[in-house]
Amino acid sequence: MSIKKLPVIDLTTPVACCSPLVREPLDEAGATELAATFKALADPVRLRLLSLIASHAGGEACVCDLTGPFDVSQPTISHHLKVLKQVGLIDSERRGTWVYYWVLPAALERLSALLNTAEARA
Amino acid sequence: MSIKKLPVIDLTTPVACCSPLVREPLDEAGATELAATFKALADPVRLRLLSLIASHAGGEACVCDLTGPFDVSQPTISHHLKVLKQVGLIDSERRGTWVYYWVLPAALERLSALLNTAEARA
DNA sequence: CATCTATATTGACGGATATCGATCCAGATG
DNA sequence: CATCTGGATCGATATCCGTCAATATAGATG
Numbered sequence: 001m002s003i004k005k006l007p008v009i010d011l012t013t014p015v016a017c018c019s020p021l022v023r024e025p026l027d028e029a030g031a032t033e034l035a036a037t038f039k040a041l042a043d044p045v046r047l048r049l050l051s052l053i054a055s056h057a058g059g060e061a062c063v064c065d066l067t068g069p070f071d072v073s074q075p076t077i078s079h080h081l082k083v084l085k086q087v088g089l090i091d092s093e094r095r096g097t098w099v100y101y102w103v104l105p106a107a108l109e110r111l112s113a114l115l116n117t118a119e120a121r122a
Numbered sequence: 123m124s125i126k127k128l129p130v131i132d133l134t135t136p137v138a139c140c141s142p143l144v145r146e147p148l149d150e151a152g153a154t155e156l157a158a159t160f161k162a163l164a165d166p167v168r169l170r171l172l173s174l175i176a177s178h179a180g181g182e183a184c185v186c187d188l189t190g191p192f193d194v195s196q197p198t199i200s201h202h203l204k205v206l207k208q209v210g211l212i213d214s215e216r217r218g219t220w221v222y223y224w225v226l227p228a229a230l231e232r233l234s235a236l237l238n239t240a241e242a243r244a
Numbered sequence: 245c246a247t248c249t250a251t252a253t254t255g256a257c258g259g260a261t262a263t264c265g266a267t268c269c270a271g272a273t274g
Numbered sequence: 275c276a277t278c279t280g281g282a283t284c285g286a287t288a289t290c291c292g293t294c295a296a297t298a299t300a301g302a303t304g
Contacts, residue, residue, distance in 0.1 A: 021169070022176035022225065025191075031166035031173075038169075042161035043262080044153035047143070051153075054144035054239075063281060069147075076263055078282055097271055097280055103144060105239040112237040117176075117227040165292080185251060198293055200252055219250055219301055 022117050037111065040087040045070060046080045053090060053101050060102035144239050159233065162209040167192060168202045175212060175223050182224035 026034070041047060052069065053061045067077050081101060084090045089108070092101045148156070163169060174191065175183045189199050203223060206212045211230070214223045 021173045022227075022230070024173070024177050026170050026173040028166065028170070031169040035164055035166045035169055038160050039164035042157055042164040044150065044157040045262090047153040047157055047160075048148050048150070051143045051146070051148035055146050067281095072262085073264060074281070075265080075283080079262075082282085094270080094281090099281060103239075105144075108144070108237045108239050112234045112239075115230045115234040115237070117230050117234075161291095167292085189251095194292085195294060196251075197253080197295085201292080204252085216251090216300080221251060 020116055020118065021114055034114070037087045037089070037107075040083050040089060043080065043083075045072060045076070046084055049077070049080055050084060050089060050103060054103040060100045062098040062100050064098060066101075142238050142240070143236055156236070159209045159211070159229075162205050162211060165202065165205075167194060167198070168206055171199070171202055172206060172211060172225060176225040182222045184220040184222050186220060188223075 041050070048069070049066060052066060053059075056065065063074075063077065063081070066081075067074050070077060081090070081092070085092060085101075087107075088104060090101050090103050092099055094100075163172070170191070171188060174188060175181075178187065185196075185199065185203070188203070189196050192199060203212070203214070207214060207223075209229075210226060212223050212225050214221055216222075
């Protein structure tokens, strides 16, 4: 009951897969896969990398833009980028000397939708 | 340029704190705090616990409802519940012999909002 | 008070992971 | 082809974390 509105259909979301976490129990396989994605987000450096890439001009950034803001070594940055890429949160491409990374919005949207409670509060 | 629409204001979102990850670079302190929350979600058992609690009748479940569906021991379940509670995703209360847990929707909404890209694609 | 049940805490152990220095690889450039 | 630079990979190390068995605590009940 109450003022529950139908969610606005967001056409910018390519694939809003699966039922939200709070609606029905997550099965074991789904939990394992989802945990892997959250694990990739469960590190301060990786979160900042993701945020830096996404908010960078043009929606992409080369590694040379990403090593400066951190106290960790270049191999460590490279490692974190690999982790983010392996779970499908970002992708990359080499252009000449530099390698560019960008965020895959569909992946973030999927997580956002999974965490969305969107329920009427009593 | 392009067809960038203003984001639809979602009144079902209680406290949409902070700027989404993709809008501006996350600062170090924010990243550390956010990473702690994602770390709590970065485990299959904890994800299923959260989902089980949220989708349980009445929106809450006692530990006795939660130990059955898993292959892990009772102390392990207790440990995972503590982790989820420490980051503010769930809360609990003792009633007589049993301890009941429930999900704090505002915490999930905050994460959902942070991951929401809500941007026009070129 | 003794005991039983539900849950939490403790301590230990093994596997995962963040980090580094060293090195390797790929393009660019002379 | 030699060399330089941006970035990835490798191997080692230290720390973190999920798990368990054992034990402790808190209500309920006899």
